[in-house]
Amino acid sequence: MNKINYLMFNTKYFSIQGRFGKSKSITTSSERIGGDTKVYKGRCYKRNIDLAIKIMDKNGQNEREAKFFPNLDHENIVKVLEVGDFPGIIPQIFIAMELCPWNLSDYIKNNECLPSDLQKSFNFSKQLVTAVVYLHEKHIVHRDLKPWNILISRCGEKIKVTDMGLSRTVDIGKTATTVTHILAGTNGFKAPETYQPNATYHYSSDIFPLGINIYFIFSGGKHPFGDDPCLWVGNIKMNKRTNLTKIRTIKSMKKSQLVTLLKNMLKKDGGSRPTAKEVLQNEFFLGPFASDDDNYPANKSNLKKSGAEFVGKSI
Known part of the structure; x- marks a missing residue:
């Protein structure tokens, strides 16, 4: 694994310059790119690539993310x-991680093209399932x-799962994590059983939001x-008003x-959901994919420029 060796950090949030690592080739800017998290644009000049540098408080959850990610x-x-x-x-x-715009x-x-570029939607969904299969196998x-x-x-062709801060390992031979007091997940993207007090998180607890994201x-x-985020939690808990017509x-x-x-x-019922591997092996993901308009051209020019687009090579 390549090592990050030098960081010049000078932002309106920290105003710090410091060295850590060994190769002295990394810099960051004050350009914040992570929304609610402290993620900044960085660059490794030795490898001539852009990076995302995430700065976190040192606590159990963040140390867990730092532990999971490099492996x-x-x-x-x-x-x-x-890390x-x-x-x-x-x-x-x-x-320090690869930069995805x-x-x-x-x-x-x-x-504007993605909703009509169903082959790409299919590819993204299959890649997402493949990532979850990999995590569960780990x-x-x-x-x-x-x-x-x-x-x-950056090429617009690959799904990349991130943010392992709430992830947990499952003991070999078991199917669920230990009981935790930490409220994991995001409302509207959590399985029904995870809303219970002192919930245990099963592999199947990932399958429910995986389905939500594939539909997304x-x-x-x-x-x-539903279209009203205020109703998502209630509908999920009661398992009602599921709309798959769009x-x-x-x-x-x-x-x-x-x-x-x-x-x-x-x-x-989490026990009735398929495993990630069974999802990947489902007939939907097997064989060729075709839409009603197989000749619809993928127009990459429709991808609007974002402030997160940066010059440089991707990892």
Whole structure:
């Protein structure tokens, strides 16, 4: 694994310059790119690549993310170059990782082509499932799968799962994490059982939000439990008002397969949901994919420029 060796950090938030690591080749700017998190644009001049540098308080949850990330090696999970202690008065951690210019939500909002480019929607969905299969095979439950934690590579062709802060390992031979007092996940993107006090998180608890995200992709940004975010939690808990009618045009056979698959993934009873591997092996993801308009051209020029687009090579 390549090591991050030097960081010049000077932002309106910290005003700190410090060295850590070994190769002395990394810099950051004050350009914040992570929304609510402290993620900044960075660059490794030795490798001539752009980076995202995440600065976090040093606590159990963030140390867990720093522990999980470097050990993961999959094309559909954000690649981490290095993690370490960030120098300063307040104990902090940094994670330096590949820079992805969009999250799934922003990508769909800014890409007029995606709702009609069903082959890409299919590819994104399959890649997302593949990433979850990989995590589960590593005995990791993500626990916070949502469009904002699903990034799109610079080439616009790859899904990249990120934000492992709420992830937990599952003891070999078991199917659930230990009981925790930490409220994991994001309202509207959590399985029904996770709203219970002292909930345990099963592998199946990832399958429910995985289904929500697949529907999000194929519907052009819609939610299967309604258009009003205020109603999502209640509808999920009661398993009512599920609406899978906004899937974009797919040939009738494939659409029927997708709807059936999503219904199984969104079952209230976690024990009745398919595993991630069973989702990947479902007939919907096997064989060629075709839409009603197979000749629809993928117009990459429709991807609107975002402030998150940067010059440089990707990892």
